Amino acid sequence: MADPLPPVVDPLAGLIGYQLRRASVVMMADLAEALAPHGLRPGEVTALLTIAANPAITQSELGRHLGIKRANMAPLAATLAARGLIDRTPVDGRSHGLTLTAAGAALADRARAAVAVHEARFAAALGDQPPGPLIAALAAIRAIDPDRGE
Amino acid sequence: MADPLPPVVDPLAGLIGYQLRRASVVMMADLAEALAPHGLRPGEVTALLTIAANPAITQSELGRHLGIKRANMAPLAATLAARGLIDRTPVDGRSHGLTLTAAGAALADRARAAVAVHEARFAAALGDQPPGPLIAALAAIRAIDPDRGE
DNA sequence: TATTGTTATACTCTATAACTATA
DNA sequence: TATAGTTATAGAGTATAACAATA
Numbered sequence: 001m002a003d004p005l006p007p008v009v010d011p012l013a014g015l016i017g018y019q020l021r022r023a024s025v026v027m028m029a030d031l032a033e034a035l036a037p038h039g040l041r042p043g044e045v046t047a048l049l050t051i052a053a054n055p056a057i058t059q060s061e062l063g064r065h066l067g068i069k070r071a072n073m074a075p076l077a078a079t080l081a082a083r084g085l086i087d088r089t090p091v092d093g094r095s096h097g098l099t100l101t102a103a104g105a106a107l108a109d110r111a112r113a114a115v116a117v118h119e120a121r122f123a124a125a126l127g128d129q130p131p132g133p134l135i136a137a138l139a140a141i142r143a144i145d146p147d148r149g150e
Numbered sequence: 151m152a153d154p155l156p157p158v159v160d161p162l163a164g165l166i167g168y169q170l171r172r173a174s175v176v177m178m179a180d181l182a183e184a185l186a187p188h189g190l191r192p193g194e195v196t197a198l199l200t201i202a203a204n205p206a207i208t209q210s211e212l213g214r215h216l217g218i219k220r221a222n223m224a225p226l227a228a229t230l231a232a233r234g235l236i237d238r239t240p241v242d243g244r245s246h247g248l249t250l251t252a253a254g255a256a257l258a259d260r261a262r263a264a265v266a267v268h269e270a271r272f273a274a275a276l277g278d279q280p281p282g283p284l285i286a287a288l289a290a291i292r293a294i295d296p297d298r299g300e
Numbered sequence: 301t302a303t304t305g306t307t308a309t310a311c312t313c314t315a316t317a318a319c320t321a322t323a
Numbered sequence: 324t325a326t327a328g329t330t331a332t333a334g335a336g337t338a339t340a341a342c343a344a345t346a
Binding site: 016027028042061118126137141 | 158159160162164165166167168169170171172173175176177178179192196200202207211215217268269271272273275277279281283284286287288289290291293294
């Protein structure tokens with residue numbers, strides 16, 4: 001009979017960075033699928049939900065908070081405005097305050113619900129483990145370079 | 151005096167997916183910096199270290215294991231071969247077995263050391279928490295869609 | 301002088317589709 | 324019919340540089 005194939009030896013299994021990256025790819029792909037029916041992508045939802053919680057936040061504040069550079073924030077905000085989801089009103093001569101429109105608030109509500117279902121699926125995968133320590137560990141890793149992405 | 155700026159409210163802080171993504175970006179950027187002096191990128195190192203641990207592994211096996219599609223594995227393997235880091239020897243008429251050259255093994259050793267230093271910096275950020283539960287949680291998340299990336 | 305917003309551009313990673321050759 | 328490898332191509336996300344307008 002045929003020799004059983006030797007299993008692949010995985011020298012990366014114990015690496016935090018590797019497992020972090022693989023888990024992130026899986027979860028982002030699942031989130032993208034969950035949001036697609038709403039016509040939204042992950043980055044657009046983080047913007048919508050943060051604007052909902054911070055009316056009149058400026059583009060640069062939003063970008064700093066989400067780790068999105070100004071150069072990449074501009075087309076994102078322009079897209080949301082063109083779709084009638086946010087209003088951009090000048091706060092001074094150079095800053096725009098971002099606020100959800102009624103349509104944007106309604107879509108944010110639907111997106112928030114979709115995100116909650118998606119999150120619950122993954123939280124369940126942790127089994128007995130509560131998500132708190134995981135989130136704390138991830139926040140600690142992020143804090144090593146909090147300015148990454150600004 | 152000026153009003154203190156109201157702090158930004160973060161509705162995403164409790165989301166596993168968001169923290170996972172942000173932590174992954176920070177850690178991948180740091181890894182890329184740690185590997186740049188060796189002329190390697192993160193994806194190339196995962197390939198080198200996995201080939202080192204699995205001599206004569208085929209491209210498709212390697213890609214399945216690392217979550218890299220065949221279409222993206224081809225140029226990666228071609229680059230490593232062109233740099234003299236791996237040998238590609240036919241196992242049958244259609245598969246290539248990948249093995250490190252002496253230069254590839256030497257570079258893999260240096261890369262492994264650089265990765266260990268990088269990993270230790272991040273493990274230290276966890277403070278009292280041992281990395282085991284974090285890695286287990288990340289592996290559980292990945293297991294929700296283990297075929298992602300094949 | 302520093303900040304905000306914008307545009308242009310490039311690089312990396314990931315993805316699908318189509319093709320050839322071989323099992 | 325399925326698998327291995329390749330090529331071409333497209334879509335996101337992230338990055339820098341340069342610019343105009345404003346603080």
